[in-house]
Amino acid sequence: MTWLVTGANGQLGKALTRELDLRGIVYAAFGSDTLDITNTESVNQIFEKIKPDVVINTAAWTDVDGAESNRDAAFEVNGVGVANLARASTHAAAVLVHVSTDYVFSGQSDQPWTEDSPLDPQSVYGHSKAAGELAIGTIYPERSYIVRTAWLYSEFGKNFAKTMCNLAVSSDKEVKVVNDQVGQPTNANELAAQLIDLVGSRAAFGIYHGTSSGQTSWFEFAQEIFKLCDADVHRVTAVSSSQFPRPAKRPNFSVLSHASWAKSGIAPMADWKTVLEKSMPAIVNSVKMQG
Numbered sequence: 001m002t003w004l005v006t007g008a009n010g011q012l013g014k015a016l017t018r019e020l021d022l023r024g025i026v027y028a029a030f031g032s033d034t035l036d037i038t039n040t041e042s043v044n045q046i047f048e049k050i051k052p053d054v055v056i057n058t059a060a061w062t063d064v065d066g067a068e069s070n071r072d073a074a075f076e077v078n079g080v081g082v083a084n085l086a087r088a089s090t091h092a093a094a095v096l097v098h099v100s101t102d103y104v105f106s107g108q109s110d111q112p113w114t115e116d117s118p119l120d121p122q123s124v125y126g127h128s129k130a131a132g133e134l135a136i137g138t139i140y141p142e143r144s145y146i147v148r149t150a151w152l153y154s155e156f157g158k159n160f161a162k163t164m165c166n167l168a169v170s171s172d173k174e175v176k177v178v179n180d181q182v183g184q185p186t187n188a189n190e191l192a193a194q195l196i197d198l199v200g201s202r203a204a205f206g207i208y209h210g211t212s213s214g215q216t217s218w219f220e221f222a223q224e225i226f227k228l229c230d231a232d233v234h235r236v237t238a239v240s241s242s243q244f245p246r247p248a249k250r251p252n253f254s255v256l257s258h259a260s261w262a263k264s265g266i267a268p269m270a271d272w273k274t275v276l277e278k279s280m281p282a283i284v285n286s287v288k289m290q291g
Helices: 013-023 040-050 064-070 072-094 124-139 162-170 188-201 218-228 259-264 272-290
Strands: 002-007 026-030 054-057 095-101 144-149 175-178 207-210 238-239
Touching: 002 013, 002 040, 013 188, 026 040, 040 072, 054 072, 064 072, 064 124, 064 162, 064 207, 072 124, 095 238, 124 144, 124 207, 162 175, 162 207, 162 218, 162 272, 175 218, 207 259, 218 238, 218 272
Parallel strands: 002 026, 002 054, 054 095, 095 144, 144 207, 175 238
Antiparallel strands: none
């Protein structure tokens, strides 16, 4: 089997290629510099050349605030690009794994969002990701997995955990973090392994939620990072999200249900605190190397 990974330069793309290497799986990986998924001809040429059996799409417009002023560009990548991959996967009879987001929901709840909760995005980014999900549901539902994730972090790229770690080890200033947004910090390496396991399991196609177990606020997440960095957790101060106005509305509640995993025979990902503790040495090392 040959796997095709799009968005290979992002943190999940990097985690995936490393996990595929560790497992000895043959793959071809493309970043946006070598494969523009919005270009139908380029997508078709790559599929003709690679002839993939499995396609994992991690390519996305991920600038949540930037999408508010670049609606067409966000929809081009997150909607049109996904449709291109779905059509090409259909012709190749490949299994398609598409990574989506909690932003497709309204963010207004006190119960975990289920896999079949109604979509109600509140931002351009969320609408564009919902468009991608709908494209797959229309074009190629019979051999596709949609895996929603949230609060992704790792030692790769830019993310909240690395930012907090850098502040913890290189400064002694107060750090203000919102405490009224709740979700599931999810390590990209853990998600990469889960995606590969999902394909290998031959589980029913459909929607899955790829997030760590448990839940927390950004404030508590930051406190835990400071603690694991042996920094003073009292430097982390809780504030309301109203004190940090952003162009795009953030979900207040991003906790996702993991019911689909039980049907697949694959265990949900571990509790976020357990995974974070295991992940911190690599994150600390990455932060130190960068600066």
